[in-house]
Amino acid sequence: MPSTTSNLRVSQISPLIFQSEIRSMSVECDRVGGINLAQGICDTDLPDSVADQAIEAIRTGQNIYTRLDGIAPLRQAIAAKLLRHNKIAADPDSEILVTSGATGALYAASLALLNPGDEVILFEPFYGYHVSGLLSMRVKPVIVPLAPPDWQLNLDTLRQSITPRTRAIILNTPSNPSGKVFSAAELQAVADLAIEHDLFVITDEIYEYFLFDGARHISIATLPGMAERTITISGLSKTFSITGWRVGYLTASAKWIPSIGYFHDLTYVCSPAPLQYGSVAGLTQLSESFYESLSTEYQQKRDQLCQALTDAGLPPSIPAGAYYILADVSRLPGDTAQKKARNLLAATGVAAVAGTAFFAEGRGENTLRFCFGKKPEALDRACEALRSL
Secondary structure (H helix, E strand, C coil): CCCCCCCCCCCCCHHHCCCCHHHHHHHHHHHHCCEECCCCCCCCCCCHHHHHHHHHHHHCCCCCCCCCCCCHHHHHHHHHHHHHHHCCCCCCCCCEEEECHHHHHHHHHHHHHCCCCCEEEEEECCCHHHHHHHHHCCCEEEEEECECCCCECCHHHHHHHCCCCEEEEEEECCCCCCCCCCCHHHHHHHHHHHHHCCCEEEEECCCCCCECCCCCCCCHHHCCCCCCCEEEEEECCCCCCCCCCCCEEEECCCCCHHHHHHHHHHHHCCCCHHHHHHHHHHHHHCCHHHHHHHHHHHHHHHHHHHHHHHHCCCCEECCCECCEEEEECCCCCCCCHHHHHHHHHHHHCEECEEHHHHCCCCCCCCEEEEECCCCHHHHHHHHHHHHCC
16 A cells, blocks of 8 residues: 655755745736835946946956855955944954855854754844744744834843743844934843843844934944954945845854854855955945945935825835835725735835734734835835825
């Protein structure tokens, strides 16, 4: 009698990992020829010096594997940037790792530092890839909700979420999707708990230059007692509008870099070599005014889209950073956020992401996320279309 079971099946974890709703909406948007405010593509033009140096690197033969920690000029440029902008003193030869985007940095760090069954605290609204990445490694995400509309941290809730199995806290500041920028007091509170319970803090700071209304970005690694236990992740995808290049980096104590680097090498080998050279040009040739202009330009875009959402009867939560807006879409037809997103796309041609992608089960059904990291003409068209509601 043949067996009715088979060894040919997906892993136990596969049913828990779904195609990103962000990617799904991008595919649907492409199908109907809509305006994609769903994915954080940031399709604005990259700086000429960044493009020119990458092209030159390709033409001069910089097309082979790099060292697993990245090319020396880029590590040195990152070290200078970290000291100048983040007040982090990092040795480019032992405390910096160039990665395949910030996602590659987080994945490699998690593989190196976490074990199956460990618990990691994340703050809600969360970035879905952070949660799915942990799940893929059999690590348990523990969600701590932040209080809307300003997404304030409740320290008691955070403290009560820590158990003997807690190994780390993941921070994302400025945050995708809420635009939350953690204050100095909140960061100090997180640091105090991390030290008290001997936890790692993994901080994703990819949107560090997108700050509005005087918000200030602080790297938690600079707080007393935090340098040894903090993995600071960032990248150049958003800053230079090169999301497809996959050039990220992390900095951490020299005691953690070898293990993290090993897992990054195992999974990604290296970030694309010629694009690393292009990134050097951005970090070394662009003036401080370039970084300052990001906040000015994107605050104007934020205000433009917030006004259009308000006019459309979709009240926005005003972000303090990053380039996303969470909006209340209670008035849209549909009994789920996914249906509301697809109905909005059908009615206006504007794609947004279901809020359920960023909240624990049962929350976010009346929320959509909109990205305003777009070229002016695309954002103008999207705002006009939204007002047609």
